[in-house]
Amino acid sequence: MSKLAAIVIGLIAVLHLYIAWFEIFAWTTRGPVVFSSFPVDLFEPTKAMAANQGIYNSFLAAGLIWSLFIKDTLWRRNVATCFLLFVAVAGLFGAVTVAPRIAVVQTLPAVVGLVLVWLSWGRKG
Structure with missing residues (x-):
């Protein structure tokens, strides 16, 4: 894998x-600031749902780090x-x-990463 592909990953x-x-620890504190168009009273009732999404995002990060x-x-x-x-x-x-x-x-960087991984296939690095 090229160094550039590894950096993107x-x-x-x-x-x-x-x-x-953000989703696990800051949903109720930073969420209303980041998602200002959402009603403020929405954040507390969706705290567990956001934390669940955060766990999935941590799995994505872990898999990408593992690949390196x-x-x-x-x-x-x-x-x-x-x-x-x-x-x-x-x-x-x-x-x-x-x-x-x-x-x-999210999608565009992942596609760039995929292209870089596959373009560097067979090369040292």
Whole structure:
């Protein structure tokens, strides 16, 4: 995997760690600021649901981070591809069901990561 692909994967993992932190720990405090168009009284009743989503985002981050430490190049590519596809599909679903902007924030970086992983296939690094 190229260094650029690894950097992109690392940045996507950091993004998902942030999203996980936000959903698990800051939903009721930062949520009303970030999602100012939502009614404030919505955040407390949806706290458990947001935390559940945060756990899933932490799993995405964990899989991406794991892919960076796999020594076998075939497995590194396969695991990175798997988790990048998970991120891309989740982003597409979010874009359709929540806000189109999610495709730019989540799906686009995942697709860039996939392209970089596959372009670097067979190269050292």
